[in-house]
Amino acid sequence: MGLSEEIKRRRTFAIISHPDAGKTTLTEKLLLFGGAIHVAGAVKSNKIKKGATSDFMEIERQRGISVATSVMGFEYKGIKVNILDTPGHEDFAEDTYRTLTAVDSVIIVVDGAKGVEAQTRKLVKVCRMRNTPVMVFINKLDRPCKDPFELLDEIESELGIRVRPLAFPISSGDTFKGVYNIHQQHLSLFTSEDRQTASRTIDIKLDDPSLDEHIAPFTEQLKEDLEFVDGVYDAFDRDAYLRGELAPVFFGSAVNNFGVNDLLDCFINTAPHPRESTTEQRTIDPFETKMSGFVFKIHANMDPNHRDRIAFLKICSGVFERNKAYLHVRSGKNIKFSTPNAFMAEKKSIVDFAYPGDIIGLHDTGNFKIGDTFSEGEKLRYIGIPSFSPELFRYIENADPQKFKQLSKGVDQLMDEGVAQLFTSRLNGRKIIGTVGVLQFEVIQYRLEHEYNAMCRFESISIHKACWIESDNKEQLDDFIKRKYTNMAIDKHGRDVFLADTSYGLAIAQDKFPDIKFHFTSEF
Ligand code: G4P
Numbered sequence: 001m002g003l004s005e006e007i008k009r010r011r012t013f014a015i016i017s018h019p020d021a022g023k024t025t026l027t028e029k030l031l032l033f034g035g036a037i038h039v040a041g042a043v044k045s046n047k048i049k050k051g052a053t054s055d056f057m058e059i060e061r062q063r064g065i066s067v068a069t070s071v072m073g074f075e076y077k078g079i080k081v082n083i084l085d086t087p088g089h090e091d092f093a094e095d096t097y098r099t100l101t102a103v104d105s106v107i108i109v110v111d112g113a114k115g116v117e118a119q120t121r122k123l124v125k126v127c128r129m130r131n132t133p134v135m136v137f138i139n140k141l142d143r144p145c146k147d148p149f150e151l152l153d154e155i156e157s158e159l160g161i162r163v164r165p166l167a168f169p170i171s172s173g174d175t176f177k178g179v180y181n182i183h184q185q186h187l188s189l190f191t192s193e194d195r196q197t198a199s200r201t202i203d204i205k206l207d208d209p210s211l212d213e214h215i216a217p218f219t220e221q222l223k224e225d226l227e228f229v230d231g232v233y234d235a236f237d238r239d240a241y242l243r244g245e246l247a248p249v250f251f252g253s254a255v256n257n258f259g260v261n262d263l264l265d266c267f268i269n270t271a272p273h274p275r276e277s278t279t280e281q282r283t284i285d286p287f288e289t290k291m292s293g294f295v296f297k298i299h300a301n302m303d304p305n306h307r308d309r310i311a312f313l314k315i316c317s318g319v320f321e322r323n324k325a326y327l328h329v330r331s332g333k334n335i336k337f338s339t340p341n342a343f344m345a346e347k348k349s350i351v352d353f354a355y356p357g358d359i360i361g362l363h364d365t366g367n368f369k370i371g372d373t374f375s376e377g378e379k380l381r382y383i384g385i386p387s388f389s390p391e392l393f394r395y396i397e398n399a400d401p402q403k404f405k406q407l408s409k410g411v412d413q414l415m416d417e418g419v420a421q422l423f424t425s426r427l428n429g430r431k432i433i434g435t436v437g438v439l440q441f442e443v444i445q446y447r448l449e450h451e452y453n454a455m456c457r458f459e460s461i462s463i464h465k466a467c468w469i470e471s472d473n474k475e476q477l478d479d480f481i482k483r484k485y486t487n488m489a490i491d492k493h494g495r496d497v498f499l500a501d502t503s504y505g506l507a508i509a510q511d512k513f514p515d516i517k518f519h520f521t522s523e524f
Helices: 003-008 023-033 056-065 090-100 118-130 148-159 211-215 219-232 238-242 260-270 401-417 439-452 474-483 503-512
Strands: 010-017 071-076 079-084 105-111 134-139 162-165 167-170 178-181 186-190 199-203 246-251 292-300 309-317 325-328 333-336 341-344 347-350 359-364 373-375 392-398 421-425 431-435 456-460 465-470 488-490 496-500 517-519
Touching: 003 010, 010 023, 010 090, 010 118, 010 260, 023 071, 023 079, 023 105, 023 134, 023 260, 090 118, 090 292, 090 439, 105 118, 105 148, 118 148, 134 148, 134 260, 148 162, 148 219, 148 246, 167 219, 167 246, 186 211, 211 219, 238 246, 246 260, 292 401, 392 401, 392 439, 401 421, 401 439, 431 439, 439 456, 465 474, 465 503, 496 503, 503 517
Parallel strands: 010 079, 010 105, 071 341, 105 134, 134 246, 162 246
Antiparallel strands: 071 079, 167 178, 178 186, 186 199, 292 309, 292 373, 309 359, 325 333, 325 373, 341 347, 341 359, 392 431, 392 456, 421 431, 421 488, 465 496, 465 517, 488 496
């Protein structure tokens, strides 16, 4: 198969949801369909368990296991599907944001009883920034759910995306009868007794007199609902979906493997293959023959005896070949990889070739950073992997004066891995760590001690938000930096960051300095 065919048959995506909506369960069912796993529960064991929030070592251990499932590839009907796993735990949201930079589309799982929840809202915002095509799976229809139209309205208003149901549920909870596939005009009947065979699909038109036998007393209701769907929602427009403006919606019950088939079939036919990506220098077409790609995630091994890490490279163009030298653009070095890994569900294997859309794991001894580009010689730099304004901030101090070097190296490497963000105060040069979750502070302290033999201590600091600032008005910018000197810091790339104490202080600053732009992500 040539490069072009290989690209066209790839679908690289992530499933996102609020914790507990059913992401893990849906992932598992998709893998079962693809024959990548054979028993239910295989993915489950990698999930960060509930109640483990105070036990970060357990979480890290589970994250360690989840390296193998960071990417789950399988073949389905001739299509190579790559699912990129995203950590369910919200303290690792930044990991998820970065993973979203490496996917070509996204499936959102919404709990039909709860509707749109906080974490989904945040993650979809990131997708919207990148115009990532989105499909929605409304889950848990076997439980009493909100009214489907209410759910559709909620998705539109809360996630800021137009929807188009391609399937429609017939009741929910104890009286759940099934789902009518509007697209294909067939009815999937729900038989709840057996979780693995909960579904029976029959081809039936709405005017078929036998419809009533299957879904009474909801026949009239379904007809009315579908009429309403046709009246209210425009026909499904694939181009609008590809532009990230319109989300097709499916309903089902992941745990019962119900409705998943319809979703997967639509997904492989509708979701995009790898598309163009942006570098600082130019746009890269995946069909270009020269290989290029970027590191979007680095995973450290938790074994203190091996400070090895795995860097996850998304191939964006050309063919990646084992043992061929590629330019690591940031260092200017040519590097060969003798053991690049591909991931197929729980298995890791060495690959000889990888194509755009594929993710490979590269062995790293601490030289790579998130955002690093590899190419066949061209000095490209992939963009679009922003840092997001952290939510929690603390000063980090050296707790063992003998180990200054170890601490500094450890902090640098952990920041390269994207565990947290480091800012340096302009005022006194003190280092400030910013994270999205309180767990990261424990992770940093533990890892510094066990992997770098360094001791640190955190001190509280009252910061509301970090904003990257820029302005065409140099005079105003200089004036701002001078006046706000105590709140100014620089990030790891030397860019100016304003650390606002309070939301009020930020609003005042925005008001007083109208020519300054305050950004909440590092790329603007
Ligand atoms: P997450 O990855 O999004 O956090 O969610 P996960 O798949 O782990 O699902 C969260 C809980 O919801 C699990 O129950 C799972 O079995 C259940 N679930 C998933 N899909 C459905 C569905 O369609 N209907 C119903 N009724 N439940 C569903 P749990 O009790 O936390 O775990 P388990 O004991 O079932 O494994």
